[in-house]
């Protein structure tokens with residue numbers, strides 16, 4: 001077993017996290033992750049109302065007696081969801097871990113900490129990680145340029161971002177973006193992280209509540225088949241490459257504005273991708289690590305495989321190299 005300050009602080013067996021995923025982070029997946037000894041997050045805003053979130057947390061509790069958390073993503077929005085109400089539901093539900101993302105975690109901390117909730121804040125730069133640490137979060141999840149979703153605007157991949165952040169972050173830190181196997185886990189630990197967060201890899205598991213055809217698309221895709229949309233608007237998102245995402249890139253590169261792509265990027269279309277299994281129905285998040293994904297295992301098989309292989313990598317491959325040097 002690999003034990004780190006993350007596993008100790010957050011009370012989970014393995015240093016592996018399933019971060020919030022819109023339309024994907026539902027009870028089935030989160031409970032499977034929890035039952036496998038890793039830390040899964042229900043995505044609050046996938047639930048249309050705070051009452052639905054309350055029910056989803058209850059559903060997850062029926063499926064696992066292990067710890068799990070809730071992701072609260074706060075992004076700029078024309079008509080923001082009732083964040084306060086979602087936050088109140090999280091507190092009332094008794095969930096003890098929250099993943100915040102998308103904005104300054106400061107305003108949420110007093111309420112969560114007063115309720116004994118640990119906060120894992122996800123960000124994409126060293127300066128934001130340092131700021132969150134100063135504000136008093138309990139852990140950092142830092143997303144490199146490889147990641148699905150929002151990689152920020154600095155374009156620093158994990159190989160540099162993780163050790164740069166590790167130098168300045170003393171609380172538990174999870175490396176995110178581009179991780180899909182045991183090699184990535186061991187590399188993240190070597191780079192100074194206390195564990196890894198995976199999105200795309202968990203999206204492509206048996207328990208992930210999306211259409212089988214999309215999982216097969218991920219297996220078939222390689223590391224080049226993503227697009228960075230919204231770059232000119234400085235709100236970059238890494239998504240699967242398809243006719244819709246390529247059109248969005250083209251329109252914005254020609255000087256188009258958000259209004260010109262609004263219909264193409266509509267969340268309802270992205271949701272259809274996952275429900276109907278039509279990869280061309282809209283925009284959907286996927287990371288470069290799809291090039292490392294070659295199967296659709298159960299979450300239990302995935303975690304077991306990764307943790308066993310990681311231990312072999314550390315003791316046999318890396319340890320074996322030390323032996324060779326000493327003879």
Ligand SMILES: Cc1cc2nc3c(=O)[nH]c(=O)nc-3n(C[C@H](O)[C@H](O)[C@H](O)COP(=O)(O)O)c2cc1C
Nearest residue numbers: 019021022101147148149177178198199200285287
């Ligand atoms: C389909 C999908 C939806 C996502 N939605 C969210 C979200 O709502 N909030 C969030 O904080 N991160 C979201 N993410 C990002 C993941 O939590 C994670 O940070 C990212 O996937 C890590 O990169 P990886 O895919 O290379 O593992 C999403 C990722 C995917 C693949």
